[in-house]
Amino acid sequence: MxxxxxxxxxxxxxxxxxxxxxxxxxxxxxxxxxxxxxxxxxxxxxxxxxxxxxxxxxxxxxxxxxxxxxxxxxxxxxxxxxxxxxxxxxxxxxxxxxxxxxxxxxxxxxxxxxxxxxxxxxxxxxxxxxxxxxxxxxxxxxxxxxxxxxxxxxxxxxxxxxxxxxxxxxxxxxxxxxxxxxxxxxxxxxxxxxxxxxxxxxxLIGYNQWRQYRAEYQFEGEIIDVLDSGRLKVRTSQGDKLFDFKEIEFIWN
Missing domain, CATH: 3.30.930.10 (Bira Bifunctional Protein; Domain 2)
Structure with a gap:
């Protein structure tokens, strides 16, 4: 109670x-x-x-x-x-x-x-x-x-x-x-x-930090923003990318 x-x-x-x-x-x-x-x-x-x-x-x-x-x-x-x-x-x-x-x-x-x-x-x-x-x-x-x-x-x-x-x-x-x-x-x-x-x-874990992630492939990225909609903005060697829920996962060392 x-x-x-x-x-x-x-x-x-x-x-x-x-x-x-x-x-x-x-x-x-x-x-x-x-x-x-x-x-x-x-x-x-x-x-x-x-x-x-x-x-x-x-x-x-x-x-x-x-x-x-x-x-x-x-x-x-x-x-x-x-x-x-x-x-x-x-x-x-x-x-x-x-x-x-x-x-x-x-x-x-x-x-x-x-x-x-x-x-x-x-x-x-x-x-x-x-x-x-x-x-x-x-x-x-x-x-x-x-x-x-x-x-x-x-x-x-x-x-x-x-x-x-x-x-x-x-x-x-x-x-x-x-x-x-x-x-x-x-x-x-x-x-x-x-x-x-x-x-x-x-x-936020990964904000302004380079870490390993997995989407369709494994890559290194840096979280630089979260949009008001909740989408995650990640900077990569191939440019900035946006991800919805379940489209990206952290790789734990």
């Missing part, structure tokens, strides 16, 4: 807690069918039986050890062409939590919105939007943040506990995440796009 955070204006003022559910994003979508569902409602569970990641990937989380939640937003101020800013602020909110909880570790964002701790994935984010004409109508931000989980089936996965050796109160991490998310969301709502994008780029 999670308490309502005291320091937010509207994020998490209604918390829909379920010991177990199929998917918090699916449950949040059902709540949006009710006209009285307010912005900032959080759906959270101890055990998600069918979590999803980007592009249909499956997301597994140990029961009762991590934060598995979805935030309901109504970003009617945001044009469809700028919807990637929700990805930016979501990953930045998690990164800010990690900086606070694990200050001696390196927190980074892997495009488009995975968050890494010491080069291993600690958080996955799935955002689902509904559109009305040229603007967003509703958004569901699903967050799976590994907090106290000790073992993983994947070498490139980690948690706060595995990184620092310390256990964390999930309520504390929950409140920190909502507070940081709300601050960034309000900044987005006020139109401070340039400031948010700069923070995102500075957090």
């Amino acid at each position: 999670y308490k309502i955070p005291a320091k937010t204006l509207f994020m998490g003022k209604v918390v829909e807690y379920m010991p177990s559910c199929h998917s918090t994003n699916d449950s949040a979508r059902e709540l949006l069918l009710r006209p009285d569902t307010a912005e900032g409602v959080v759906v959270i569970t101890d055990h998600q039986t069918a979590g999803r990641g980007q592009r249909g990937n499956t997301w597994f989380s140990a029961e009762g050890e991590n934060l598995t939640m979805s935030i309901i937003l109504k970003p009617v101020f945001l044009q469809v062409s700028n919807q990637f800013y929700l990805n930016m602020i979501s990953s930045l909110a998690v990164k800010r939590v990690l900086i606070d909880m694990a200050p001696d570790s390196i927190s980074q964002v892997k495009w488009p919105n995975d968050v890494l701790l010491n080069s291993k994935k600690v958080c996955g984010i799935l955002i689902e939007n509904t559109i009305k004409r040229s603007h967003l109508e509703n958004s569901i931000v699903g967050v799976g943040l590994n907090v106290n989980q000790q073992s993983f089936g994947l070498e490139q996965a980690t948690s706060l506990y595995r990184t620092t050796g310390s256990s964390y109160q999930l309520q504390t991490v929950f409140e920190s995440l909502l507070g940081n998310f709300e601050a960034l969301y309000l900044k987005l709502k006020s139109g401070r796009h340039k400031e948010l994008k700069e923070e995102y780029l500075q957090s």
Whole structure:
């Protein structure tokens, strides 16, 4: 069970807690069918039986050890062409939590919105939007943040506990995440796009760094920008190239 955070204006003022559910994003979508569902409602569970990641990937989380939640937003101020800013602020909110909880570790964002701790994935984010004409109508931000989980089936996965050796109160991490998310969301709502994008780029693995990538072939490149649409702009020896989601992958050394 999670308490309502005291320091937010509207994020998490209604918390829909379920010991177990199929998917918090699916449950949040059902709540949006009710006209009285307010912005900032959080759906959270101890055990998600069918979590999803980007592009249909499956997301597994140990029961009762991590934060598995979805935030309901109504970003009617945001044009469809700028919807990637929700990805930016979501990953930045998690990164800010990690900086606070694990200050001696390196927190980074892997495009488009995975968050890494010491080069291993600690958080996955799935955002689902509904559109009305040229603007967003509703958004569901699903967050799976590994907090106290000790073992993983994947070498490139980690948690706060595995990184620092310390256990964390999930309520504390929950409140920190909502507070940081709300601050960034309000900044987005006020139109401070340039400031948010700069923070995102500075957090991005590969930004202004030459690294190995794989698209249709392996190549060396340097991330130089992320367009408002979310497309990745990479400088290569053959010129600048743009990539959509799933068109490019990092090669880990």
